[in-house]
Amino acid sequence: xxxxxxxxxxxxxxxxxxxxxxxxxxxxxxxxxxxxxxxxxxxxxxxxxxxxxxxxxxxxxxxxxxxxxxxxxxxxxxxxxxxxxxxxxxxxxxxxxxxxxxxxxxxxxxxxxxxxxxxxxxxxxxxxxxxxxxxxxxxxxxxxxxxxxxxxxxxxxxxxxxxxxxxxxxxxxxxxxxxxxxxxxxxxxxxxxxxxxxxxxxxxxxxxxxxxxxxxxxxxxxxxxxxxxxxxxxxxxxxxxxxxxxxxxxxxxxxxxxxxxxxxxxxxxxxxxxxxxxxxxxxxxxxxxxxxxxxxxxxxxxxxxxxxxxxxxxxxxxxxxxxxxxxxxxxxxxxxxxxxxxxxxxxxxxxxxxxxxxxxxxxxxxxxxxx
Amino acid sequence: xxxxxxxxxxxxxxxxxxxxxxxxxxxxxxxxxxxxxxxxxxxxxxxxxxxxxxxxxxxxxxxxxxxxxxxxxxxxxxxxxxxxxxxxxxxxxxxxxxxxxxxxxxxxxxxxxxxxxxxxxxxxxxxxxxxxxxxxxxxxxxxxxxxxxxxxxxxxxxxxxxxxxxxxxxxxxxxxxxxxxxxxxxxxxxxxxxxxxxxxxxxxxxxxxxxxxxxxxxxxxxxxxxxxxxxxxxxxxxxxxxxxxxxxxxxxxxxxxxxxxxxxxxxxxxxxxxxxxxxxxxxxxxxxxxxxxxxxxxxxxxxxxxxxxxxxxxxxxxxxxxxxxxxxxxxxxxxxxxxxxxxxxxxxxxxxxxxxxxxxxxxxxxxxxxxxxxxxxxxxxxxxxxxxxxxxxxxxxxxxxxxxxxxxxxxxxxxxxxxxxxxxxxxxxxxxxxxxxxxxxxxxxxxxxxxxxxx
Numbered sequence: 001x002x003x004x005x006x007x008x009x010x011x012x013x014x015x016x017x018x019x020x021x022x023x024x025x026x027x028x029x030x031x032x033x034x035x036x037x038x039x040x041x042x043x044x045x046x047x048x049x050x051x052x053x054x055x056x057x058x059x060x061x062x063x064x065x066x067x068x069x070x071x072x073x074x075x076x077x078x079x080x081x082x083x084x085x086x087x088x089x090x091x092x093x094x095x096x097x098x099x100x101x102x103x104x105x106x107x108x109x110x111x112x113x114x115x116x117x118x119x120x121x122x123x124x125x126x127x128x129x130x131x132x133x134x135x136x137x138x139x140x141x142x143x144x145x146x147x148x149x150x151x152x153x154x155x156x157x158x159x160x161x162x163x164x165x166x167x168x169x170x171x172x173x174x175x176x177x178x179x180x181x182x183x184x185x186x187x188x189x190x191x192x193x194x195x196x197x198x199x200x201x202x203x204x205x206x207x208x209x210x211x212x213x214x215x216x217x218x219x220x221x222x223x224x225x226x227x228x229x230x231x232x233x234x235x236x237x238x239x240x241x242x243x244x245x246x247x248x249x250x251x252x253x254x255x256x257x258x259x260x261x262x263x264x265x266x267x268x269x270x271x272x273x274x275x276x277x278x279x280x281x282x283x284x285x286x287x288x289x290x291x292x293x294x295x296x297x298x299x300x301x302x303x304x305x306x307x308x309x310x311x312x313x314x315x316x317x318x319x320x321x322x323x324x325x326x327x328x329x330x331x332x333x334x335x336x337x338x339x340x341x342x343x344x345x346x347x348x349x350x351x352x353x354x355x356x357x358x359x360x361x362x363x364x365x366x367x368x369x370x371x
Numbered sequence: 372x373x374x375x376x377x378x379x380x381x382x383x384x385x386x387x388x389x390x391x392x393x394x395x396x397x398x399x400x401x402x403x404x405x406x407x408x409x410x411x412x413x414x415x416x417x418x419x420x421x422x423x424x425x426x427x428x429x430x431x432x433x434x435x436x437x438x439x440x441x442x443x444x445x446x447x448x449x450x451x452x453x454x455x456x457x458x459x460x461x462x463x464x465x466x467x468x469x470x471x472x473x474x475x476x477x478x479x480x481x482x483x484x485x486x487x488x489x490x491x492x493x494x495x496x497x498x499x500x501x502x503x504x505x506x507x508x509x510x511x512x513x514x515x516x517x518x519x520x521x522x523x524x525x526x527x528x529x530x531x532x533x534x535x536x537x538x539x540x541x542x543x544x545x546x547x548x549x550x551x552x553x554x555x556x557x558x559x560x561x562x563x564x565x566x567x568x569x570x571x572x573x574x575x576x577x578x579x580x581x582x583x584x585x586x587x588x589x590x591x592x593x594x595x596x597x598x599x600x601x602x603x604x605x606x607x608x609x610x611x612x613x614x615x616x617x618x619x620x621x622x623x624x625x626x627x628x629x630x631x632x633x634x635x636x637x638x639x640x641x642x643x644x645x646x647x648x649x650x651x652x653x654x655x656x657x658x659x660x661x662x663x664x665x666x667x668x669x670x671x672x673x674x675x676x677x678x679x680x681x682x683x684x685x686x687x688x689x690x691x692x693x694x695x696x697x698x699x700x701x702x703x704x705x706x707x708x709x710x711x712x713x714x715x716x717x718x719x720x721x722x723x724x725x726x727x728x729x730x731x732x733x734x735x736x737x738x739x740x741x742x743x744x745x746x747x748x749x750x751x752x753x754x755x756x757x758x759x760x761x762x763x764x765x766x767x768x769x770x771x772x773x774x775x776x777x778x779x780x781x782x783x784x785x786x787x788x789x790x791x792x793x794x795x796x797x798x799x800x801x802x803x804x805x806x807x808x809x810x811x812x813x814x815x816x817x818x819x820x821x822x823x824x825x826x
Contacts, residue, residue: 043595046541049526049534057666058528060607060617063675099483120690122799134684134692137675144677147615148513154613199691200684206696206805209624209654209730213700215797217787217809219737219779221746228742228775231792231824232566233813234710242479242570245711247472250496254720255712257472257495258819260570268717268771271817275713291485300485301514309484 059155061143065187068142072183073164075171081161082168085150088310094172095130098307102130104172107195112175115198132173136200138191142166152301152310239264246275290365297354299362305370312343314370321367332363466503472496475506478574481562486514489556491577494706494725499752500551500760502580504636509643510556510578510657512678513614518663520639520647523611525631529669532597539647543633545587550630550653551759553727555579555699557656557683557804563791565800567822571711575810575822576704579727581760584651585634589667590626598622602671608650611665617676618659619695620652622669628653628758631664653758654729655697656804658683688799699729701788702807703736703763703780714818717771722749726761728782735781736763742775742811742825743790749778757783774814775825792826 061067083092090096094104106119106126117133119126126133135141146162148154157165167182175193176182182190191197205211240260242248249257256275258264265271294300294314302310303317312320321327336359340347351359439445466473475490482488492508502508509515520539528534556578562568569575589606606625610616620629630651633639640646645662652659658678673679673695684692703726708714722740726733732755737746749765763778780788791808798805813823 040591040595042545042591045544046535046537046595049528049536053526053536054528054534057526057609058668059615060609060668060674060676062670062672064672066672100487116690118690120686120692122688122690122801129686131681135681136692136694137680140675140677140680143617144681147617148613148677151513154513154615196692200680200694201687201691202695203693206693206698206700207621209627209698211698212784213786215789215794217779217789217793219735219746219781219787221737223744224746225742225744225826228744228825230813231826233823234567234570234821238568238570242476242574242711245571248474248476248493248495248571248573249472249712251469251472253707255708255714255820257571258711258713260711264815264819265817268714268816268818271713271819272715276715295485304484307483 059143059147061139061146063137063139065139065184068139068184068187069159070184071159071163072181072185073160073162073167074181075164075167075176075178077161077164078166078168078171081157081165085153085157086165088308089151094169097128099304099309101128103169104132105130106133107173109174111195112193115194115196117196117199120196120199132169132175133196134199136194136197138166138170138187138194141169142187236263290361293358293362297351297358299351302348308343310346311348314366318366318368318370322369327367328360328363330363331366332359335359335362466505470496473506475509476573476577478562478569487512489558489578491573492580494572494577494579494704495709495712497706498762500581500725500754500762501636502582504582504638504641504644507580507582507635507641507644508556508578511614511643512616513612515643516612516663517642518611518647523647523663523665525648525664526666527592527596527669528666529607530599530603530671531593531669532599533595535592535596537592539633542587542631542648545591547585547587547634548630549583549585549634550628550651551581551583551754551756552651552653553579553581553699553758553760554651554657554660555702555727555729557658557696557699560702560806560808560810561803563808563824564795564802564806567824569710570822572704572706572709572810575710576706576725578657579725579760581727582635583637584630584632586630586632586648586651589629589631589650592631592667593625593669596669598669603669604671605669605673607666607668607670607674607676608659608661608664609666609668610645610661611663615665616658616661616678617674618661619673619676619679620655620659624652624655625667631667654699656683656699659697683804685798685802685804687802693802696805699727700805700807701728701730701733701780701782701786702726703733703778703788704810705738705776705778705812708776708812708814708820710812710820710822712820714769714814714820716818717769720767720769721764722767722776723762723764724749724778726751726763726778726780727759728780728784728786729758730786731783732757732759733761733780734783734785736761737779737781738763738765738767739777739779740767740774743777743809746779769814771816773816775811775823776814777809777811777825779809790826791824 089099090103095102107117111117119133142162145165163182167176167180170176170190171178171180176190205213244259244261246257246259259274265274304313306315307313335351338348338350473493473496475492477488477490490509492502492506523539525537525542559578560575563575603622605622606620608618608620632651633648635644640649648664649662650660650664679695684694685696686692703724705722705724707723722738726736736749738749739746747765749763752762755761788807788809794808811823811825812820814820
């Protein structure tokens with residue numbers, strides 16, 4: 001492995017030089033401490049990559065379609081894959097805004113002509129940019145699906161399936177007709193119809209570390225503004241939108257977190273009393289970290305906090321059993337033993353790794369509204 | 372609207388003004404019951420009379436029983452009079468239980484699934500420039516993993532004479548560097564492009580962290596593989612996780628200071644931060660710091676990957692998106708006092724904050740306490756390093772009147788951190804990424820600090 005300082009090659013090199021032994025020794029010591037030839041002493045650490053290994057990992061597809069594998073898929077085939085593996089997150093027509101932002105929507109036949117999505121203009125106030133409104137390069141769609149989808153099983157689609165799903169999305173955006181078969185042969189034609197194909201600008205100054213930005217300020221020191229304008233502030237109703245900030249600050253020091261779950265105190269005296277009061281200051285907040293518990297047991301891999309992923313969202317479960325008196329006991333049983341049928345055919349496995357205390361805590365948390 | 376009429380912000384609210392005498396408030400010496408008595412007393416007519424002198428002695432008999440000193444000193448606590456715990460009680464030490472408020476947190480409603488989400492670093496409670504590894508902000512695109520390092524491989528291919536594969540054993544034998552750099556998500560402060568949206572510095576600026584990273588320079592590895600110098604213009608970095616994050620990096624940057632890193636703050640990377648291998652791309656937005664790094668491809672054209680052609684593109688007022696915006700321009704923020712905090716008293720405060728630049732080092736930080744009319748230059752604490760967080764401090768005496776505090780950083784290129792309205796004038800309000808505006812915190816008479824935008 002460490003070939004460049006192996007003794008045989010060194011001796012060979014020294015022999016060729018036909019110098020006195022002292023010079024040879026000097027050369028050796030120089031080699032040991034610093035570079036005396038182009039190849040560094042670590043040059044051969046690692047090994048050559050094998051063609052099959054490169055092929056297995058070099059999956060990226062560039063806008064000029066370098067890297068795109070041979071294959072084909074129809075819109076109809078795309079529908080099948082989509083409904084089985086994609087629709088649960090993205091909606092049947094790729095328009096869902098529930099789990100992820102919409103893939104399709106907001107593009108027009110005119111955009112396909114111009115290559116600029118008109119709904120991106122400020123006056124349009126289009127509420128939610130979809131993928132098809134943004135993406136300029138069809139290669140990116142193909143590469144995205146191929147590399148990272150489906151969400152919970154990335155890289156499980158065949159090349160033909162990736163073509164098919166791409167074709168379905170393009171059909172939903174009316175870039176290709178419903179009888180289209182997308183392939184490596186015609187994908188360059190599709191590129192010419194991408195609705196936002198002309199919508200990208202490479203702005204060099206924010207790419208190049210030596211660039212000069214497009215927004216300049218000056219370092220005025222005195223009497224800089226005659227009038228200070230309050231442009232925006234956090235409205236009162238949003239005071240507790242991020243929880244109680246008091247609980248997100250240290251309990252000692254020059255400041256405390258404000259108690260944002262209550263209205264702002266009127267005076268400094270009242271504010272200080274609130275944040276340094278005996279009851280508040282002595283608390284060492286320690287409650288069960290429910291999010292951590294759910295995440296470390298992979299509950300969140302299938303259940304969203306609010307909405308359905310694979311299984312129902314925790315809030316949905318809470319809603320369903322809101323009026324059931326024995327909800328905690330019932331849910332504890334379901335968590336411990338698993339079950340199926342209540343929310344669909346996909347079974348939930350028994351969660352045997354949880355201790356009874358953990359099961360009880362989770363069941364109780366859901367029964368209390370999953371908040 | 373003009374704010375100074377409403378808020379009565381004094382000009383030059385600074386050390387050159389008389390410093391008020393700080394008297395311990397009764398809240399510090401009264402019990403809760405006594406406090407309530409005093410409050411009632413103040414409100415009532417009788418109370419006024421009492422306060423004028425007549426009943427003070429009587430009232431204080433109950434409430435003001437003057438102690439010889441503070442219990443915290445006079446009554447020796449258990450930790451002074453008992454036996455403490457032994458060594459290695461906790462093989463990997465944790466912060467004090469009293470510090471449990473300082474954690475990474477999600478911003479409610481920002482993202483919809485935790486595996487493609489962000490947790491924000493609690494900047495409001497941190498000191499100096501190094502982010503504790505457990506508080507380093509997180510951004511995952513398809514969930515995080517704890518990968519067996521013995522099975523992790525790193526490949527270099529593309530326009531090289533020798534495509535190579537490295538184990539962690541191989542990489543960690545190579546000559547390494549250890550350098551302190553900040554990492555900031557391009558979307559840090561993004562929700563504030565249009566208006567104030569977030570209550571505290573954790574959420575406005577918490578997608579930044581700073582650590583000492585250890586690894587081998589990417590240039591060292593690329594030289595080992597023999598780059599085709601005539602054609603090579605870009606490298607593509609790719610992760611080994613489900614999202615297989617891919618980002619295009621210029622060859623110039625790749626050969627400059629990019630690190631293939633395994634170390635963070637003296638230990639191996641945390642799993643949430645890419646264990647066992649991540650790319651460190653100093654000065655460039657965090658998404659390019661590919662985690663679980665499995666591959667570098669050398670190429671002659673940019674790649675327009677999902678995270679540079681669908682995400683991480685900046686919508687401009689003309690309806691065009693800027694692509695490949697990478698550099699995190701010079702920015703700063705005051706972390707103490709900051710939004711969501713309450714000042715405990717009038718008088719002296721050490722205003723403290725962080726400044727950084729993706730183009731070099733921080734040259735100067737100015738602080739204003741009057742909404743940007745007047746500025747004073749802050750002290751910069753050492754070390755001041757290129758593409759690293761820099762801590763600044765400045766003295767301030769709060770007179771109890773409304774104030775708006777701001778910091779403004781200037782970097783080694785002479786670039787001055789802009790105001791939010793200057794950014795909006797050029798980039799509109801829908802850019803999402805690269806908001807490096809001056810942050811304003813308003814302090815009201817009640818001591819509460821809140822997030823505002825002024826210009």
